[in-house]
Amino acid sequence: MLVLIAGIIGINPDKPSEDLSAALEGFVKMTDAYDLAVLQKAVERVGALICAFPAHPEAVVEGQLLLRRAGERAGVKTHGSARPSSPSTALRAPPWSGELAHLDRPKIIDAMSRVARYLSDGTKGLLWTSADDLAAYTIEAGSEPGAADGARYGVQSFPTSPLEMMETYERGRGVRLERQSLGSLSEVEDMLAQARASTPPSGHPEYIWLTYPKYMVNGTWDYETPGCEPGPGIK
Template structure:
């Protein structure tokens, strides 16, 4: 089985590639720069197509030719979620590809329209494809991606001071899935007998409250380093900051306030789901929070 991973150089694309290799599959990459891949992935690729821009249809046509399945892990910006992904699925149609895993790894973005600017794009893409394409994509709900929270979002985790910031109760749990587990779940989904039927998949690695984070961090570091909590206010405070950000920046300035979408809507349970499909994929060993911290000593 030959799998195309579009956006392979991203922090979800790379784990998907490693999982595909572990499953014994061939992998072709599509992205802007092959040099952004680690050597263990780059050296094993069947091929690589370079995108000159998010709208490089010729590269997409070359990349989709002869593949059996596509994993789209384009970057989390509106142009890529909507424009590039739609161009890619049209290329997949021309190539006769039936299995397409869409960019989707978040909370349940089918819920609460208007609550999150990028979730609205995801929902809009899914609707448009449902009414216009012969392909039925797979969409996966994973909650928060652990690597994003603890490696890429200083608003949530300060790696220097080991401080986790939040709104609301320190006992309220958030659903998380690690990028490695996402890669394994995705490969299970695209190799399942009914993969071409598409649909929604709901999984997670673990649930953790801010207090759980402090305990797990201390355990993973064997007490040598202690994490701290920083409560930024109530859930209502987060809602007020979100509304103020929208009023000040408009939809085009979504990146200035999008963090408050999560800080408000996760504890408000606006997008919550049950990870019912974990049982469908018993081959995926769920990573625990403590394991995640142990595997990422730089966090």
């Protein structure tokens, strides 16, 4: 089955790397999310769509809708959506679409300065998903017999706290990291409330980063039942 991965090289690069090019059957470049002619050409002959657009509002919302509509016109039934949000609160996709939810994680370890940053006391267990595992789960979900009927997946590679992650890093690299707490959860919540009160909705990119540590640490983004049992295509 031919699979289209939209956004595979990110926002800025003009073309994929040599290694990536060797693994692709073809590549088309869009000028922006509204390049409908190129978008329609990209979905020809594909059996499934996987959206790897970056977490930018225009790309995630309008870009994905245009991709879905192009897929509909081409008869594509399986669509893996990019949705960096809580699976319990996000809107459910149409029944013909498969979704794979994941959470972007802020950078905790700065290897250059050897500083490790965390919120609160760093003991709250967080859910982590590696890029390789996310790719494997996406392919597995899109290859299932009932993929076109729609499904929702909350996956993870492993749970661990920031402090445990730092200790593992130190043992593996043979270095010592400086611990740096970024403040308590209540302090982050106060900063977020002040930013929302003083910034119009159109300016949300200026403070949205404050929501990530808030919802990760208070447990809002924890999966109640991670649907990540290994399938036949996952090692």
